Structure formats: structure tokens, C-alpha cells
Amino acid sequence: MRLSLNELESKKNLLAFSAGVDSTALFFLLKENNIEFDIAIVNYNLREESKEELAYAKALATKYKKEIFIKELTLEGSNIEKKARDIRYAFFEEIIKNNNYENLITAHQLNDKLEWFLMQLSKGAGLVELLGLQEYIDKENYKIVRPLLHITKNSLEAYLKQNNIKYFIDKSNFEEKYKRNYFRHEFSNRFLDEFENGVSKSFDFLQKDLKSLNINYTPIFKEKSLTIFKNLHDENLNIKVIDKHLKKEGFLLSKAQRDEIIKQQQTVISNQVAVCINEEFIWICPYVIKTMNKKFKEFCRINKIPKLARAYIFNRKIDEKEIVKAIYS
Template sequence: MDLDFSRIKNSKNLLAFSGGVDSSALFFLLLNSKTNFDIAIVNYNIREQSKDEVEYALNLANKYDKKIFLKDVKLESSSNFEKNARDIRYNFFKEIIKENSYQTLITAHQLNDRLEWFLMQLSKGAGLLELFGMKEFEEKKDYSIFRPLLNISKDELEKYLKEHKIKYFIDSSNIDEKYKRNYFRHNFSDKFLNEFQDGIKNSFSFLENDLNSLNIKLNPIITLEELEVFENLKDNNLNLRVIDKSLKQRGFLLSQKERIEILKQKEITISHKINIAITKDYIFIAPKAEINLTKEFKEFCRIKKIPQNIRAYIFLKKLEINF
């Protein structure tokens, strides 16, 4: 199995590990490519087997001289389990990345995961950016996410593990259809992928190229502290996509009502914490701040056409804005 890890060769990398098919295969693929990485694993303590998975991770780290970060939590099985587990997992990864200066988080999402995500988003009502939200390389605020297995199916990874006699675990909770992802996996995506794998791989590749060709500018043109300034894309739908992405990275999910209000008011505060302003040329997003402004600063903001609800944060942090 030939994968290109050149993009992260000079990066300090952290692998999200579980001991399952995907992350076990990726561990050894990275190892064989001589890519430097450490590992992080979360034990939710909902399965007896999870203790063995943690022990396996510890043994691999010791054998191959990898740093290992372990989070042990007691998470009850519930209808919100998938979301709660994901939030715990990614907050843990962010802490490790920040404290240890990692640059890239490597995850073992593969082709089955990608198709599941596509179908789940399709079932809820989604645009192009949501449907193809699972990309090989994604830039976050403080780190990047690398998903090198997106064009490889779970069956191919399992075959690799068996051929090389590599140990792995099967998560028994993946059978339970009370979890939405499992429902889509067992009833739709796995069956579809088994029959049309080559076509699905090609379609994702074509669609991703088409999306890239649209040249949608989702990244900020200015980032100072927690202030982000984006280009106004002159399209309400695209501007909402820009705002959505920024707020998700800050831990906020917009409701449909809030989206409507953003477009209507142009200057608005979300959840009493984040200010958003849409001007003729720019989109401003910054934490809410309250402070008395000097007369000189107010005049500066008027000349620069900086929105009212963004000014206090800029003044408080003494930021220099140059367009």
C-alpha cells in the first residue's frame, strides 16, 4: 500500500489512535515510511475491551519509541454519545497540540467514513462544502489535520493488516445501530461501497477537483489574536459558509434563525460572546469586548470603515489593522 506522506515529513505529528483497523494500519504505514509521529488515545470506559486497546497502544509506543498521551474518561452510553465522545477527543487533541507544539493531527478516516459522512450530510440537507467537508488536508487555526486514508476502503486496510500479521481490534459498539453513523454504515454506505468502490473513489476525486476549481475563499485575509477578517464574497450563501467555518473552529454552531439574523442585521452578537459584522468589502469576526474608546481611535475606525461592534476588541488588544 503506497501512500504519500511527504507533506508531513518535516512536521511535528500526532496520530489519533484507537487500536482499530484504521488507526492500526495507519500506525504501521507511517512507521514504514519513516515519518515521525507520536500517538494519543482516549478510553471512554464503555467496553471491557477498551482496556486491552489502551494496553496495545502503550506497548506499541514503548516498542517503537513513541510518546503516548492517554485520556481516561467515564462516558455513559446515550443518544448524544457520538457527539460527546468527539468533543472530548478533539479537545484532548487540541490540549496536547498546544502544550507540545505539534503541527499536524493525523487521523485514520478512510473511504467508508467519507461516504458515511457524505450520506449523513445529504440526509440532513447540505451544500457542497458540507458534503465534501472531509478533506485530505485541512488547515485549522493552530494546527492542520491530515487524513491520508480517504481513498482507501476499510476492507483494503484490513487486508493489509492480515497480510502483515498486525494486531488490531474490532470495536463491538460499531454494530449498534442506535448510533447514527452505524445505521448509515450498515444500511447504505458499506453495501454501496462493496459494489461500486472504484466509481466512488473516482467520483470523490472528480468532485473535490471541481470544488477546488470554484476557488471559494474561506480563509481569513487578516488574523490577529482572535480577530478574523475575510473578503466579502458578494454571495449570502458563501458568506454564511465563511462565518460558519470560523464559528465552528471557535466552538459555536449556528442555528438557521441565527444565520437569517446575521444576513438581516449585518452587525450582530452570537451567544453573547462573538461579534460578527458584514460590510461592503469584508466580514469581521471577533470576541465581544466592552471598553471605552478614545476619540482618536473612533476617528481611525471611521476612516478605516471598521464596524462598531468590532472596534472594542481591536482597541482592547491594541491590534494594528492594515487593509
């Protein structure tokens, strides 16, 4: 199997585990390749089988001497998928921060990559959004690594059966009330069954095309959650920079939100994030409301610090003079 493991060697790794096909196969593939790792699992108590899956995760951790981190909760209400994802990644990041892990390993595979591609295609997306599932994503204090992106789910299941390895099937993955499952069963899985080799090659070519765009995603200033980029003076490139940054922060922009940013230049997204594009820079920070003194506001006005970013800078006591020094030096 074609695995991308270079980033995992001699590192402190945490595997996001669920006991399903993908993460179970990845557990044993990492073990076969002598990659050290521990595991983390979240039980949402949505299915009766989740208790068995948790017990299996504990048994694997004990047998193979892995540290295991467990979060149990009862998930209810609407928009379950988003709630589950937010809770899961908040849990992972807490573990990483408290235990100094360098990598979070997830078991996304080629079916997931095509499924994401098709979902974004249906919404209206550019190359960066279409290729949102990357092998490596740099976060602030760790890296997300996806070693299975070139391998199909069928191949992983065949590996488990060939080696007589136990795994679980989440029955909710077959419920087409979830949009992701609809794309999975109606399009991506069927397409891959027939055109796996071509799809894999196309993603490789598209990845090279993406790199050839050579967009500078490096901020010129970053402190706390205030991030400032150079204005690239191209609407499409600017929105790619903004979109990529917000994805790293766990915030996915819709097409309508991207259009709003381009149209307004200075706007608040979902009452949470301020995005400001002025003549020279792109400013991104959490949106807050705070009373500011006149001296501070006058300094911001003279130095063209956007109004929507000022309250956050003032509230978090970020030195406004250091900001100006960094961006105009």
C-alpha cells in the same frame, strides 16, 4: 495502498490512535513508509474493552519506541459523540502546543468520507460542506493530515488480517442510536461495497471542482480570535468562507444557522460566536458582553466596526486603529 504522505515526511507528527481497524492499520502503514510519529489516545471508559485497547496502545508505543500521550476520563450524559470529539481534539491540541508537533494524523478513510457526504446531503448542504473531510486542513499552529481518505475500511481490515496484526472492534459502532452509525450501516458501507471505484473517482472530480471555485479564504486581518475577510458580495460564497473558518475553529454550522447569518447579516450563533457582514467585510469573533468607554464606541461607529464585534476587541485589547489601518489600506 494509495497513501498521501508527502506532508508527513521529515515532520514532527502525532497520530490520533484508538486501537481500532483504521488507526491500527495507519500505525503500521506509517511505520512501513518510514514516517516518524508519536501517538495519543483517549479512554472515555464507556466500554470494558477500552482498558485492553489502552494496554495495546502502550505495548505498541513501548515496542516501537513511540512517545504516547494518554487521557483517561469517565464520560456521561447526553450528546456523547460531540462531548467525546470536543474532549479528544482539545487534548490533541494541548499536546501539539506543548510539544511542537507540526501535524495531527487522523485515520479517517473512504467510508468515513462517504458517510459524512451522505449526512450533510440529508441536512441540505453545498459543495464545501459535502466535502468537509479533506486530506489537509490548516489549523492555526498545525495541520490535520488524513492519509487514508482514498482507502476503504475493508481494505484496511484485509491488510491487518494479511499481516496478522492485532486490532479491536468498537461494538458501539454497531449501535444505530447514533446517527453516524445509521448512515454507515444502512447506506455508506453497502454502497461502497458495490461502487468503490466510482465513488473514489467522483470524490476526486468533486475535489477539483471545489478548487476551481477559487474562493479566497485568506483573512485580511487576524488577531487573537478576531478574523476579518473581504465581503465577496455573494451570499453563497460568503457563507462558504464563514463556514470553512468556523470549522477550522471546531464550530460546525447547521443549515438553520447558515440561513440565519444570511438573513440577519449580523448575528450571534449559539450565544458564542459573533458573525457580522457589512458592506465591505465579514467579521468573526467570540461573542462577549463588556462595558466600553464612549471614545472607543465613537471610533468604532465612525469606522464602521460592527457592534457585535466591539466588546471582544475592547476586552482583548486589540488595537482598533491597527484594525482600521489593515482593512482600509
